[in-house]
Amino acid sequence: MSSHEATKSLKKTAAKKALAPKAGADGDPTPAQKAAFAKAMYEGVKPGIKTARKIAQEKSDKAKSDAEKPVQKVEILRKIAAPATPVETPDTKRALQLAADIEKATQDGDFERFQPEAQQALIGALCRLYSANNDMGNHFGAVGQRSAVTATDVMVLCGALLKAVDLQVFELGLWQSWSSR
Amino acid sequence: MAEQFVCKSSEFKNGERQIIRIGEEEIGVFKHEDEYFAYSNFCLHQGGPACEGLTIARVEEHLRADKTSMGLSFSEKDMNFVCPWHGYEYDMRTGAHVADPKVRLRKYDIVKKGDDIYVVA
Ligand code: FES
Numbered sequence: 001m002s003s004h005e006a007t008k009s010l011k012k013t014a015a016k017k018a019l020a021p022k023a024g025a026d027g028d029p030t031p032a033q034k035a036a037f038a039k040a041m042y043e044g045v046k047p048g049i050k051t052a053r054k055i056a057q058e059k060s061d062k063a064k065s066d067a068e069k070p071v072q073k074v075e076i077l078r079k080i081a082a083p084a085t086p087v088e089t090p091d092t093k094r095a096l097q098l099a100a101d102i103e104k105a106t107q108d109g110d111f112e113r114f115q116p117e118a119q120q121a122l123i124g125a126l127c128r129l130y131s132a133n134n135d136m137g138n139h140f141g142a143v144g145q146r147s148a149v150t151a152t153d154v155m156v157l158c159g160a161l162l163k164a165v166d167l168q169v170f171e172l173g174l175w176q177s178w179s180s181r
Numbered sequence: 182m183a184e185q186f187v188c189k190s191s192e193f194k195n196g197e198r199q200i201i202r203i204g205e206e207e208i209g210v211f212k213h214e215d216e217y218f219a220y221s222n223f224c225l226h227q228g229g230p231a232c233e234g235l236t237i238a239r240v241e242e243h244l245r246a247d248k249t250s251m252g253l254s255f256s257e258k259d260m261n262f263v264c265p266w267h268g269y270e271y272d273m274r275t276g277a278h279v280a281d282p283k284v285r286l287r288k289y290d291i292v293k294k295g296d297d298i299y300v301v302a
Contacts, residue, residue, distance in 0.1 A: 103254075
């Protein structure tokens with residue numbers, strides 16, 4: 001047999017071995033294979049063997065890729081400022097205190113604590129102050145957020161204010177539409 | 182769930198809000214009277230930006246001893262926030278809808294570490 005033929009036959013045998021059924025005739029593992037499997041399961045992966053090295057490598061690769069993963073970032077979409085708080089000038093403080101006292105008197109049903117002249121003076125002064133601010137371009141709501149003024153309260157006072165200066169509602173409407181307010 | 186740094190508490194004023202995104206989630210972070218609250222920014226009504234509307238004190242009715250009303254007024258301590266789309270109103274402390282407490286916005290825990298504020302999401 002030439003050396004070429006010898007190599008050929010060796011290759012054939014190796015291929016036959018590789019293709020040989022590893023399980024029993026019906027496809028089930030042989031008792032020897034079963035025993036080997038059970039033994040392997042019992043012993044686990046022995047350190048130093050090829051499988052152990054492969055597992056260790058996989059673990060370290062995973063740890064590396066986890067470390068490289070971008071940390072979920074907090075993205076600030078919007079910042080919403082706190083509602084404006086009144087600038088604490090001494091006069092503002094006094095006015096706020098007076099408003100709180102009036103509110104308290106109303107809640108307590110003590111409607112005579114502030115005599116009509118005092119109420120008229122306050123309403124008149126505030127009316128002029130609000131209007132002057134408005135003309136200056138300082139636009140703000142007539143009633144702040146923390147107030148429990150009802151729609152009826154507003155209608156009563158608006159009606160009384162119009163009557164005080166001898167205006168009709170339609171005149172108010174006309175003025176609003178002409179001046180686009 | 183992990184703690185996500187939001188900001189320094191010294192940079193977050195009372196009454197302020199921050200709308201943040203963490204992954205897929207949009208969250209509203211509130212600071213109210215030195216306490217922090219965080220809720221999902223998706224309104225339970227129709228998905229509006231629940232945390233971006235008005236903050237408004239709860240309306241309370243005070244009664245006299247004989248149960249006659251002294252009228253409505255705003256609470257000194259309880260705060261609500263209102264979805265700007267159709268007005269669903271939620272309790273700042275719990276995220277519960279004021280009319281139906283079974284309806285609640287998803288709440289996120291807040292962790293304070295020194296001056297740092299974290300949202301758990
Ligand atoms: S979507 Fe918020 S109230 Fe309708």
